[in-house]
Amino acid sequence: MPDKIRPEFRCIVDMVEPGSSVLDMGCGEGHLMRALQVSKRARVQGIELSDTAVQECVANGLFVYHGDLDEGLADFNDQSVDYVILTSTLQVLHRPDFLIMEAARVGKRCIISIPNFGYWRVRFQLMCFGEMPRTKNLPYEWYNSPNIHLTTLRDFRRFCKERGLRILRETDLVLGEDMYKVVPALPNFFADYGIFLLEHE
Amino acid sequence: MAVQEAGSIGIVEIRYFTFAAPPNELQLECGRTLGPITIAYEMYGEMNADKSNCILVCHALSGDSHAAGRYHLDDPKPGWWDSMIGPGKAFDTDKYCVICSNVIGGCKGSAGPGSIDPATGEVYALNFPMVTISDMVQAQKALVDYLGIRQLLCVVGGSAGGMQVLQWAVSYPDMVRLIIPICSTARLSAQAIGFDAVGRQAIMGDPNWMDGNYYGKSIPSIGLGIARMVGHITYLSEKSMHTKFGRDLQDKPNFDYDFLTEFKVESYLSYRGDEFVKRFDANSYLYITKAMDYFDLAQPTGDLRRSLSVAKSAFLVISVSSDWLFPPYMSKEIVSALRRNNIDVSYAELQSDYGHDAFLLEVDVMTRLITSFLEYGQPAE
Known part of the structure; x- marks a missing residue:
C-alpha cells in the first residue's frame, strides 16, 4: 500500500521523526498511518467516522477509533502524542479553530494540511466568471459541498500567529494525480495545497 | 469420515x-x-x-x-x-x-x-x-x-x-x-438491572418455583418463559421488531377480541419463551442475571x-x-x-x-x- 499513497502523504511522512507516536484525525482507510508505520516505525492510531473506512483500517492491522473527531480527543492528556495529524479535514469541520487547538494541546507537534482557496484558479473562476470555484481539490457544487470552512494559506498563517502556534515548516504544493510540485514563490497564489508543521509556543 | x-x-x-x-x-x-x-x-x-x-x-x-x-x-x-x-x-x-x-x-x-x-x-x-x-x-x-x-x-x-x-x-x-x-x-445500566429484576420476579413468582426446590417436580416454566420474553425484547431493536412483525396478525385476517394470541409478535415471543424453558434452568437464570447485575x-x-x-x-x-x-x-x-x-x-x-x-x-x-x-x-x- 505505501507505494500508492496520495502524493501529499509523502511530504507528510517526511515531516515525522522515526519512532514517534502519531494520532491521525480523520484517518480514512489508514493509508497515511500504514505508510508511517512502515517507513517511520511510528506507533499510529486513528480516528474515523466512516464505518467502512474503520473496517478497512482494522483489516490493515491499524488501531482506530470509530467516532467524531471532537469526542476523539477528550481522552488524551496534554502533549501525550508526538504528532497529531489533520489532512484535508479542517474545511469540513464545524469548529476548526477548536479542533486545531485541541490537536495542539494533545500533540507535541501538529501536521495540518489544507486545500488553498487563494489558488489562482479559484480566484480566477470567481473573478472572471462570477461562479463558485470548482477545482481538482474542491470538486463540489455550491449545494453539495461538504466544505464549510475553506481557508487560504495566508488566512491559516495569520490564525497560527494569533493563536500562538509556531510554524516550524510549511510546504506548499501543486498536487497532481500521482505527483506534486513544490511551489517556491508566491504560494498563496500558485499553490493549491499547503502542509504545515506546527508547535505550541 | x-x-x-x-x-x-x-x-x-x-x-x-x-x-x-x-x-x-x-x-x-x-x-x-x-x-x-x-x-x-x-x-x-x-x-x-x-x-x-x-x-x-x-x-x-x-x-x-x-x-x-x-x-x-x-x-x-x-x-x-x-x-x-x-x-x-x-x-x-x-x-x-x-x-x-x-x-x-x-x-x-x-x-x-x-x-x-x-x-x-x-x-x-x-x-x-x-x-x-x-x-x-x-x-x-x-x-x-x-x-x-x-x-x-x-x-x-x-x-x-x-x-x-x-x-x-x-x-x-x-x-x-x-x-x-x-x-x-x-x-x-439501571435499565438493564431493571429488566433482569423483572425476569427474576417472573420466575420467583411462579408457584412451581418453590424457593428454587423444583428439581424432579414441575418446573417454573411460566415464569422462566416470561423472563425470556422480556429478555428477548431487549435483545431486539424497535426497528427490527417493526420490520419483522409490524402489526401483523397471527394466522388470521381479523381480530378475535380475546386474550389469546392475536399478533405475530406475541406468538413469536411465546414461542421463544417455550423453546427456552426446554433448554434452560430457571435457577441458573437467577444466578447468572445476578452475576451480571453485580458486575462493575x-x-x-x-x-x-x-x-x-x-x-x-x-x-x-x-x-x-x-x-x-x-x-x-x-x-x-x-x-x-x-x-x-x-x-x-x-x-x-x-x-x-x-x-x-x-x-x-x-x-x-x-x-x-x-x-x-x-x-x-x-x-x-
Missing part, C-alpha cells in the same frame, strides 16, 4: 474438567467457597506446539459451551456461534484452537444450582453460592491452566460474555494477548481507568448502533478508559438495526474486523 458441511467444524463433543476438590475449594467473591467444580467445555481446532494459538470464547447469559459444530449428524442446530467459528471463518479452526466453556452457575454441564452438592448428595438449588463474573473467570482460568496454556491468543465474547472478557484483561493481564468485548459493558469493573475505586490500567492486551471493542441494552456509549466508556491508559484499542460501532442480538447476526462485518485483528493485533511492547 462423515460428510461435512462447508465451513463447519463438523461433529464435536462436550468434555468435562473437575477441580477445586476439598480442601482446595475455589474462594468466591461473595465470601463462600465452592468445590469440587466441574466445568463443561468444548474445543475446536488443534493446539500448536507451544499452545500459543488458543482462543477462549465466553458465552452470554443463555449460552453454553456448545459454540460450534453439531453433536451428531442429525443434530438440527449447530452451536450458538457456528457462523463465526470453523474452518475459514473469523475464528478459523484451521489456524486457531477455540475453547468455549459453560460458566459456573450455568446449567449446561458446569457446576450450577441444578448440580448435585457432593456434601449433601442433594441438588444445590439455592444452596449454590452466589457467583460473580470474576468467579466465572477464575474457573475458566483453572481450565486454561489445566489445558497447559500459558497465554491465550485472544479472549472474546458478547454481552455477559464481554464482561468476562474484560474481567480476564484485568484479572490475568499477562495471560491474554488480544481482548474482544462485543456489545458489552463495564457495568450494567470500575470497583472498588469507582474509576474505570484505574481498574483497566493493569491491562496489557490489545483491544478490539465492538458495539452496535441500535443496541439499547448495552448501548454504544458503554463501549466508548471502556475505550476511553483504555486510551487514557495508553493501551492500544480499536473501536468499531456496527451500523445495524438488529439491536443487541447483532453480535450473533452481523457475521460479515464482524468476520472482517476479527479476522484481521487476530492476525495483526499485537499488544504494545
Whole structure:
C-alpha cells in the first residue's frame, strides 16, 4: 500500500521523526498511518467516522477509533502524542479553530494540511466568471459541498500567529494525480495545497 | 469420515474438567467457597506446539459451551456461534484452537444450582453460592491452566460474555494477548438491572418455583418463559421488531377480541419463551442475571481507568448502533478508559438495526474486523 499513497502523504511522512507516536484525525482507510508505520516505525492510531473506512483500517492491522473527531480527543492528556495529524479535514469541520487547538494541546507537534482557496484558479473562476470555484481539490457544487470552512494559506498563517502556534515548516504544493510540485514563490497564489508543521509556543 | 458441511467444524463433543476438590475449594467473591467444580467445555481446532494459538470464547447469559459444530449428524442446530467459528471463518479452526466453556452457575454441564452438592448428595438449588463474573473467570482460568496454556491468543465474547472478557484483561493481564468485548459493558445500566429484576420476579413468582426446590417436580416454566420474553425484547431493536412483525396478525385476517394470541409478535415471543424453558434452568437464570447485575469493573475505586490500567492486551471493542441494552456509549466508556491508559484499542460501532442480538447476526462485518485483528493485533511492547 505505501507505494500508492496520495502524493501529499509523502511530504507528510517526511515531516515525522522515526519512532514517534502519531494520532491521525480523520484517518480514512489508514493509508497515511500504514505508510508511517512502515517507513517511520511510528506507533499510529486513528480516528474515523466512516464505518467502512474503520473496517478497512482494522483489516490493515491499524488501531482506530470509530467516532467524531471532537469526542476523539477528550481522552488524551496534554502533549501525550508526538504528532497529531489533520489532512484535508479542517474545511469540513464545524469548529476548526477548536479542533486545531485541541490537536495542539494533545500533540507535541501538529501536521495540518489544507486545500488553498487563494489558488489562482479559484480566484480566477470567481473573478472572471462570477461562479463558485470548482477545482481538482474542491470538486463540489455550491449545494453539495461538504466544505464549510475553506481557508487560504495566508488566512491559516495569520490564525497560527494569533493563536500562538509556531510554524516550524510549511510546504506548499501543486498536487497532481500521482505527483506534486513544490511551489517556491508566491504560494498563496500558485499553490493549491499547503502542509504545515506546527508547535505550541 | 462423515460428510461435512462447508465451513463447519463438523461433529464435536462436550468434555468435562473437575477441580477445586476439598480442601482446595475455589474462594468466591461473595465470601463462600465452592468445590469440587466441574466445568463443561468444548474445543475446536488443534493446539500448536507451544499452545500459543488458543482462543477462549465466553458465552452470554443463555449460552453454553456448545459454540460450534453439531453433536451428531442429525443434530438440527449447530452451536450458538457456528457462523463465526470453523474452518475459514473469523475464528478459523484451521489456524486457531477455540475453547468455549459453560460458566459456573450455568446449567449446561458446569457446576450450577441444578448440580448435585457432593456434601449433601442433594441438588444445590439455592444452596449454590452466589457467583460473580470474576468467579466465572477464575474457573475458566483453572481450565486454561489445566489445558497447559500459558497465554491465550485472544479472549472474546458478547454481552455477559464481554464482561468476562474484560474481567480476564484485568484479572490475568499477562495471560491474554488480544481482548474482544462485543456489545458489552463495564457495568450494567439501571435499565438493564431493571429488566433482569423483572425476569427474576417472573420466575420467583411462579408457584412451581418453590424457593428454587423444583428439581424432579414441575418446573417454573411460566415464569422462566416470561423472563425470556422480556429478555428477548431487549435483545431486539424497535426497528427490527417493526420490520419483522409490524402489526401483523397471527394466522388470521381479523381480530378475535380475546386474550389469546392475536399478533405475530406475541406468538413469536411465546414461542421463544417455550423453546427456552426446554433448554434452560430457571435457577441458573437467577444466578447468572445476578452475576451480571453485580458486575462493575470500575470497583472498588469507582474509576474505570484505574481498574483497566493493569491491562496489557490489545483491544478490539465492538458495539452496535441500535443496541439499547448495552448501548454504544458503554463501549466508548471502556475505550476511553483504555486510551487514557495508553493501551492500544480499536473501536468499531456496527451500523445495524438488529439491536443487541447483532453480535450473533452481523457475521460479515464482524468476520472482517476479527479476522484481521487476530492476525495483526499485537499488544504494545
